[in-house]
Amino acid sequence: MGNWLFGAGPETVYSVPAQDLDDYVQTSLRPTGDCQKQIDEAVDSICAALQGATAPPMVTDVARGGSYGRKTVLRGNSDGTLVLFVSDLEKFQDQKERRPEILSEIWQRLGACQLERKLTAKMEIQRPSGGLTIRLSTKQQSVTFDVLPAFDALGLSGKPSPSTYRDLKRALDKARASPGEFSVCFTKLQQNFFNNHPRKLKDLILLVKDWYRQCQKRSEHRSLPSSYALELLTVYAWEEGCGEEDFDIVQGLRTVLGLIEQQEKLCVYWTVNYNFEDETVRNVMLGQIRSSRPVILDPTDPTNMVSKDKTCWRLLKEEAEDWLSCPSLRESPGPSWNVLPAPLHETPGHHLDKFIKDFLQPTKTVKIQIKTAVGIISKFLKEICFRHSATKVQKPIKAGSSGKGTALKTGSDADLVVFVDSLTGFPSQRAERYDVIKEIKQQLEAYQQLAAEQDLEVTFEISKWEAPRVLSFSLKSKHLPGPVDMDVLPAFNALEKLGPLWRVYTKLIAQYQQHPDTPGGEFSACFTELQRDFVSCRPTKLKDLLRLVKHWYKQCERRLKKKGSLPPKYALELLTIYAWEQGSGATSFDTAQGFRTVLELVTRYQQLCVFWTVNYNFENETVRNFLLSQLQKPRPVILDPADPTGDVGGGNRWCWHHLANEAAEWLSSSLCFKDGTGGPVPSWKVPTVQTPGSCGAGVRPVVNEMFSYRSRGILD
Structure with a gap:
């Protein structure tokens, strides 16, 4: 384990060994439990004081946003928002017109109630450029909250409807407001969006944000995308490439950095709160996602493009390339997730051929990888597996997508149908197939312990079936650039043993007529x-x-x-x-x-x-x-x-x-x-x-x- 765990932390995240990144997040990036508790208690007290006041403006509710609301606060200094839903604000436009007046009232109210004497964290109130911020700090942690009055667009239901976003579009036009200007109205949706994702994903977000913070220091005042854009990109990478609560954080990190490298192709959006069904919303969405890349849309506000223009992504791209080339990431095991930077949905018809070529056709490396893996297992099956048995392999056949020539670039997998002479007919295949699978598994486990020249590593999947039709395993070898998932299916060689096709099919049909409970396609591996x-x-x-x-x-x-x-x-x-x-x-x-x-x-x-x-x-x-x-x-x-x-x-x-x-x-x-x-x-x-x-x-x-x-x- 790296020395950074026992000192003041690494100079940069680049110096953390890949195998230590999980520990680094916990010991260096997550706020300590005591500090987080003090900040939380102080926020609760402030929200209670604001909602308890009886004089106008009446605060009906307070939403917690920013990194604090998303639970992606970094240790040290971080950000948050306190969004005050005010009863006097009856539409989106009111929010823009009355903001200075309401903030002045809130500032006076906070000063009058002398909250700082009652809080578990130190409080500082400031009015930068006419706004209002509250800085809460403890011994090791500080969070600066922007206080933002807002129209409660969601109402009692807490959920948006197409009319909510139609009203939003009309308000932007009428008030001549900037796209995304009223996104704070949807802070609760943003909070829910992140709360519905696992804790480990937030650990990955913290890692990306820590890297982003170091990029900011090296940017020499050049503009960068918002950290919120990077948080959303990380969520997108996890959703598209993994979706599991527990995952390899290094694979996730590599995926996010790989997407940043492809920033000129990025088009990321969600349809969890709005979609293409309503005409007005659809037109807003299409206008956004058809604009120049990168495109990252706020999942709670279709007017809010969080990715900015491509010029501010160039530095991040360079930094991502640097980190990916560092020995700590380059030499660590495991591939990145396979995530496309742009969705098929938004690829114009005349660009589909390029989409297939860029994203779907397997690379030469993948083809060689599958061919090599099939060769290793075929040789094992023909020459080694049944050498002490009366069973003999007649021939292995590469099947599935790789056999048909339609494999996708996504991952490396191969299907292998093995014709063995011990399976002498359709009834024999059904009755004895599992015994063949057990024999192959036992021999493969023994072989990998002896096959030093192949440096084989085999991990078997546990089948949910009592007598499975297929043996599934993942194969690693020094001859392979990465792991290959394989399925081996033993089968009766019907085409060679039963003669002309008409005879093969009459025998097959007879099997079904004699055993009507046989599932259709039970013997498809034979063909x-x-x-x-x-x-x-x-x-x-x-x-x-x-x-x-x-x-x-x-x-x-x-x-x-x-x-x-x-x-x-x-x-x-x-x-x-x-x-x-x-x-x-x-x-x-x-x-x-x-x-x-x-x-x-x-x-x-x-x-x-x-x-x-x-x-x-x-x-x-x-x-x-x-x-x-x-x-x-x-x-x-x-x-x-x-x-x-x-x-x-x-x-x-x-x-x-x-x-x-x-x-x-x-x-x-x-x-x-x-x-x-x-x-x-x-x-x-x-x-x-x-x-x-x-x-x-x-x-x-x-x-x-x-x-x-x-x-x-x-x-x-």
Whole structure:
């Protein structure tokens, strides 16, 4: 542990070893408990005295803002606000007109009641430039409060409505006030916004603010962004990249500094108190977030741009680069969180290709990392894992997004399907798969203790299932630049063992008929190669559209995870391929058009019936009858092109309505669907139901039979 813990503190935060940053926050940045208590008691007394007065101006309530209200006070000197809600202020404009008069009355009142004799902290009252400040200080702590009279815009409900912000916009125009001038009216909302985040996030904020304070000393009087902007940026980084109460503070710090490095791309805002639904509020928001970057909007006041212009961020960018290059951060373990500096929502349609290239396509390093990790585990499985067992690995297959060529830049993960000869059929796979997983896990644990040349470190995830279908673990090695999350799925090699595809599918269907309780898609791992080939042969630009849709889905998933189970991501991938096949089919197309088409199909989920005949079709009677039963299921129906038992549409199984609501909101408000002139981007014309001649690119369907199915109401 660094010597700074036992002395007067480090010269700068740069000198604190990364592993000691948590301790540094507690011992050097957080106010001591006694000092905080004395300040709190003094504030309580002042608020009580102000609210207890019977003479006008009548103070109905006092809100505590600034760093003090957000509970992000740094040890030593810090700031706060005491916002006085005065009954005489009946609208926003009154606040501006009557501020000097009210402050004079409050100043006289504070002097007359001689509070300083009763307080647990020393109090000093000052009138800088016609304002009013109260400085409370103890032996080791001081907080300077700006006293601000305000109109109580929230009223008894304590919550804003669209009319609240419409009134705010009208008041700004009428009073010719600066944007954000009335943001103090929403101090309680700001306090609630920060109170809803965990304590450790506030520790990260303190670390960032301490660094910011040192940047101020080195700025030579050059203008910097407000510390509030940095606090909000830290909250954004945590929300987008982590969201957990306990986290690695070094990873969080790296993420925030990385976002500051990309300040010319920053566009950060929230919709917790206001959103795009009301026209007036929407226009205010769009005007703000379409202005030059960086953009950081106050989550409580859409008129309050807290980020200022880009010139004041340049010094911070240089300082962030310096700290990131320091040995203490550069050499510490663990990656930063993957957080984009700008939201997809506000990326114009003609910039989507650049957005994908900049933010979604995996880097060469990530590709090499995944390839190396797959190589390490494949070699282990083929040559080492079962060397003392009768079980043999026939072949491992790279699956998932990395196998299909649609992986995102976000994180490093890989799926590996392992065909082993001990699994001799579909029943065998279901009954014996867990035994194979246990064997792999035991052998991998033993191997990492012996494999000094690989320097392997494996961390297993604990499955919530009694007999899991997959072995999940994180792999670290000296041959890898970072950890790789891996899923290994043992499977029966049905495609090679059962002969022609029609026979494979009849055997598969027989398994379901004999065991009707078997979940659809239970054996989809057996068809990994067909799933992979269905996607991997597609044009590069379609794979980029798939990345875009998956990124959108992940954003929705994070927002909606508490509302219910969303349909699987694979359903959205298949829907995207279907949209392209039906609407374009070209190697080059307008990405915004494709994206719009997919989201429109999501909003029409109750009509969807999508399938392909590239691997199975209606020619074999057993397969045909099974397909007809699948297509008669409640919509949406989206059949896995490699496995007819896998309906990833799922009917009522998943909460498509939540995803549809998100899609509808995006379609109505996102810049993604505006072209370079600001005009709307059209969608492709795509039917929601598969039609004769359209059930698989490059495959000739049985047209007469398809017409027969339609006449029976199956495809309507």
